[in-house]
Amino acid sequence: MIRLEHISKQYDARGKASGPLALDDVSLTVADGEIFGIIGHSGAGKSTLLRSINLLERPTSGTVTVDGVELTKLTQGGLQQQRRKIGMIFQHFNLLSSATVFDNIAFPLQLAHTTKEKVQAKVDDLIRLVGLEEHRDKYPAQLSGGQKQRVGIARALANDPKVLLCDEATSALDPQTTNAILDLLLDINRKFGITIVLITHEMHVIQAICDRVAVIHAGAIAEQGKVIDVFLKPEHPVTREFILEERNDAELQPWAAFKTQATEHSRVVKINYLGDVTYAPVLHQVLTAAGVGFAILQGTISRMKDVPYGQLVVRLDGEKTAVEQSLLSLRDKGLEVEVIA
């Protein structure tokens, strides 16, 4: 649906021959109907990258293709036509302060010269979709942040876009409102099959709704892949940083801290669960059958979007061969087992 190829962006700097490189040869593909997250610290280039998709920021080099149309080749008029198929929502909502909720949502339709009856019907549908029936004739200044973002979402959907770009859409909202807005985005993605690209600096946003993620650092993509893979096996230090920030549970000990638990008759292992197996009583069944006792030393069980996952540190007590056998059986059942000591 979206294909960015070798995008570089260099800003003009006064007095210097060339400014800093905001994006350095970035290539990215987003599939139809997917929710793609871009995470990075401020200044990493994620905002420039997102704005390259609808050419609000024109890359210095590289090509942008959305829904089969190469935007970088279009004239100004052609680009305006294509932009109507790409919705966008913003951190600070960017609503017209002089227009009511209704008129804000009607705005993109009026830009496209839609007839009055159609505007009326479409806007009413959208107001219902985002749950603002009561606030139809209010001005943005009379709404809460979450309500403003709902107007922003309704407005972005008015022209039935195929792509929705979210620029830190939840960063100005409190945690509860953030979750409500994320749910709404997920709902829209499922209902209309709309492709969503979002940028954020918060891992939990990625974790809540994204299918795939790209970690951007210093204008380049440090790492990308399925959210669950990147989250469970981060390769780049920046990715690890984001994940650690997110967990913010200082009481979680590094795995190595449990090495001392190992003795001649017990081993310490780390077990990774992924998918449905997380909720199956695998550990109990396998170890009971093998005659191995166990103690859980530390653990996390959670979900990422729809996928359950878990990470446990377990001490296995028993005969050496029985323990070895049980490790094999656990791996057979689809668990990932790593011996720590």
Added chain:
Amino acid sequence: MKLDFSTVNWEEVSTATTDTLTMMLFSVLFTFIIGLPLGVLLYLTGKSNRAAAKPVYAVVSFIVNILRSVPFVILMIAIIPLTRIIIGTSIGVEGTIPPLVIAAAPFFARLVETSLREVDRGVIEAAQAMGASTWQIVRKVLLPEAMPGLIAGTTITAVTLVTYTAMSGMIGGGGLGDLAIRYGYHRYEFEVMIVSIVVMVLLVQVLQWIGDALVRKFTRK
């Protein structure tokens, strides 16, 4: 000194008031018609990155600055030949309107430019993202969003024009200022001067009051 208001020729005061109002209203109207597009042009060329925009901004901005730096009394006299070409005469109420507009339009254009710059950059970006053309952004985003500022600018311009009309008495323009100078200064009839001043003060108060009320009505923030 004893003031005797019974000697005041009220008919003349009334004619002068009508003249001032006429000059003010027409000059505000034409100032708005010329100054608004000029202000939009200044705003658009001032922030554009296009190569063609910079010289346009430089030229327009230079002309605006020149017109704003010449005192109105001098401008009024200097453009008498131009006024004759436009109106056919350089005296009377009609003859005053061109210099008033030429003096006020650049001033108003700067006020328009400033109000447009106050419009949230993000809102403009959102409109661009929705595929709005420049013309659509001007008409549907910039002007409505800047409405309170534009009304306040128009009010300031109207008040300034009232004081400018007073100077037009020098070239036989008529109006309250002319009346005040003729009677008060040349003939020492202070009563007429006081009446003229009071009427002008009232006029300015009413203008400001209307302007403020409209600004309140259109402010949504």
